[in-house]
């Protein structure tokens with residue numbers, strides 16, 4: 001432990017929306033917290049995502065969490081203290097073919113059972129809800145609880161809140177190893193800096209696999225490379241959040257006029273090199289799908305396409321909780337549509353760490369189910 | 382189907398024309414892509430079809446441009462004019478938008494010869510109608526044969542000041558004043574370097590003589606601090622600057638009536654293509670900003686990706702031509718494995734001379750901290766998104782320590798030009814606060830590198846043909 005410069009109650013590694021939320025609630029709960037990121041706050045998935053806050057792309061098991069998280073986003077100025085540009089509006093998930101209509105009906109029913117207020121409507125009714133919509137729609141899922149945030153404002157909002165709460169923010173600090181110490185752990189950063197912490201939270205997005213390995217554990221995390229595109233500012237072309245039954249489209253227009261086109265079409269990249277290049281065919285497919293859905297997009301121009309890395313576990317459900325054999329090393333991440341549900345799940349974990357009673361149980365997402373091989377309680381040499 | 386070439390050259394300025402002709406002469410198939418109606422680039426820009434450009438004698442740029450266009454026509458180079466490159470990927474795949482929608486080509490070697498964009502350091506009233514870029518004005522004067530105004534103030538820095546003022550005067554306009562950031566001694570100190578190209582030096586002196594004869598007043602070591610007029614420029618304020626180009630406090634500005642202001646503060650290399658492909662870049666203030674690293678053969682850190690002309694660092698048109706030819710030979714070697722003609726030595730000597738001249742001019746135009754300091758808080762820096770200096774500073778105060786975080790928190794650089802206009806100045810503002818330009822970094826380049834009209838991109842299609850991936854997990 002020699003050389004440890006700093007000592008905190010909790011070191012949160014990874015300053016995406018998950019890590020930043022955990023750090024914020026722990027700091028407000030009176031703990032001495034360091035939030036550490038190898039780059040700048042919320043510059044990875046949490047700063048570049050499409051910001052859709054929709055139930056219709058959320059996994060069924062996450063709906064109860066997503067509904068509560070939606071409320072958090074809608075009231076961000078109250079609890080976070082700063083604007084993230086959240087717009088609450090209606091949402092439609094549409095079907096253009098019989099196959100899609102079947103998929104839509106099945107998915108809407110399951111999500112409704114989980115609590116999402118989704119109703120099926122025909123194409124004509126969908127056209128009234130969204131005047132910008134194509135007249136080719138056969139069936140649509142209509143949800144009153146929908147909306148979007150301006151993801152690129154996540155960092156500035158959280159950073160200000162964290163500073164106010166007294167958390168210490170260590171950017172450009174890449175953790176490369178962890179050691180068990182007398183009263184907790186010591187994290188070692190590239191360049192040699194050391195941070196001692198009684199407890200550690202790993203909130204590393206697609207880098208969770210690497211982080212678990214610091215503790216000798218194998219936590220396989222798949223890396224999705226999602227492509228997005230944005231138009232220049234346009235006169236109003238739509239007023240809802242739009243998607244399609246398969247989940248491969250997300251579309252909304254921001255108050256300043258730009259339209260963000262997404263849906264999880266894949267590009268090229270990996271956790272080591274980061275996002276590298278768009279796949280032009282996938283970009284074209286995504287844009288065609290968008291302009292088929294909202295035909296007036298045809299007269300707009302795209303000014304930028306970009307990529308971000310999203311984490312997925314073997315069963316596509318979140319990884320949350322203590323690493324086996326390390327009750328004081330907690331993992332939180334790999335939440336599908338994690339910008340929507342992330343803050344609520346992160347807040348639950350923080351409250352659990354503070355010893356508060358929780359509203360929902362995180363037990364179904366216990367990370368232990370995902371650890372491969374022997375659950376070694378010992379540290380690597 | 383994707384057509385294949387051995388080499389693709391992006392950008393049809395002096396560098397790109399020279400590179401493609403050289404590659405074709407060595408027997409390789411080569412495609413030259415340029416967004417303009419005809420090759421030429423900035424200096425050798427062709428006149429818009431149908432406009433009478435007047436007598437060609439005495440206009441050295443036009444003569445050289447016409448000569449290069451003739452060489453292109455006589456070569457085996459395939460030219461794709463009016464094609465805007467919007468994406469470049471590995472393996473070299475180049476996607477461009479033309480009148481028939483988006484097309485893609487592949488090539489084993491790629492030459493980026495995309496030139497520069499103009500830098501204008503913002504000042505009060507710079508977005509008023511009637512304010513034009515200095516380099517932009519050359520386009521009006523050369524291609525469209527129009528004057529920016531009847532009574533024009535020409536301001537900023539570099540050789541384009543005299544070139545543009547001369548062109549206005551000889552086209553029948555009046556130049557109310559020339560306002561030059563540099564001093565007479567800045568110019569005199571560069572005479573030895575300029576003497577390496579007596580032809581260009583003589584031309585510059587000829588411009589100056591003509592302007593003096595026309596009685597055009599020169600304000601040296603001065604800058605424009607404000608523009609007056611709401612619907613249109615009515616007058617500008619001229620103030621003296623110190624050695625770091627910072628307006629001297631307490632000095633009463635001179636008000637100069639005019640109906641147009643043409644102003645420019647140097648050129649910034651356009652690094653979109655090398656940025657997209659992930660080549661290594663370094664910051665060099667004298668070369669205009671961030672430039673791609675390259676070896677003596679103009680090859681970047683990406684094998685097969687070459688760079689020539691001002692896009693690889695500002696050296697001017699003469700150097701761009703020599704670089705293009707040398708890069709063309711290097712590409713041919715890369716493709717065939719053996720070297721071409723023995724004229725490399727001559728070209729290198731020619732390049733050295735041209736680079737001494739152009740390098741001196743580029744240093745004159747390099748951005749100084751004083752110019753950045755002088756930008757006032759309420760001044761709009763990013764015109765696309767209306768972001769002021771105060772907002773950029775506020776983002777730095779909130780913890781943004783590089784330009785990309787600043788961009789996320791302000792929208793500076795998120796509009797249609799994607800920071801191609803404001804990026805250099807915005808980074809300089811951040812750089813002053815965070816410990817320099819290298820720390821501040823550069824905007825990440827992503828496609829499309831030019832705004833992409835959706836209807837033109839998608840063309841006609843059937844829903845059933847969209848290759849929608851399999852559904853996300855439920």
Ligand SMILES: Cc1cc2nc3c(=O)[nH]c(=O)nc-3n(C[C@H](O)[C@@H](O)[C@H](O)COP(=O)(O)OP(=O)(O)OC[C@H]3O[C@@H](n4cnc5c(N)ncnc54)[C@H](O)[C@@H]3O)c2cc1C
Nearest residue numbers: 392394395396416422423424466495496516690691697698
């Ligand atoms: C507006 C302007 C005017 C200038 N006028 C003068 C002048 O009058 N005299 C002078 O000495 N210097 C002038 N310069 C300086 C200029 O940089 C020259 O030194 C010279 O033109 C450099 O040659 P080049 O071949 O490197 O680039 P350029 O001549 O700039 O040629 C680059 C070409 O690439 C094309 N291009 C770039 N990106 C794409 C893309 N994505 N898709 C398709 N095509 C693309 C451009 O349209 C252009 O035709 C000017 C610069 C600018 C920006």
Ligand SMILES: Cc1cc2nc3c(=O)[nH]c(=O)nc-3n(C[C@H](O)[C@H](O)[C@H](O)COP(=O)(O)OP(=O)(O)OC[C@H]3O[C@@H](n4cnc5c(N)ncnc54)[C@H](O)[C@@H]3O)c2cc1C
Nearest residue numbers: 014016017018038046049050052175205308337338339340
């Ligand atoms: C393009 C895209 C679009 C999306 N669209 C949506 C959407 O519309 N709606 C929605 O709900 N969800 C969406 N998502 C998903 C959502 O963005 C993510 O689930 C969520 O942001 C993940 O947050 P996180 O904090 O777990 O990860 P991240 O935001 O990735 O944060 C992880 C952090 O860990 C840091 N880190 C990594 N290694 C180290 C180390 N060694 N030391 C220190 N720090 C380290 C990283 O720098 C990073 O900042 C999208 C994702 C992407 C990529």
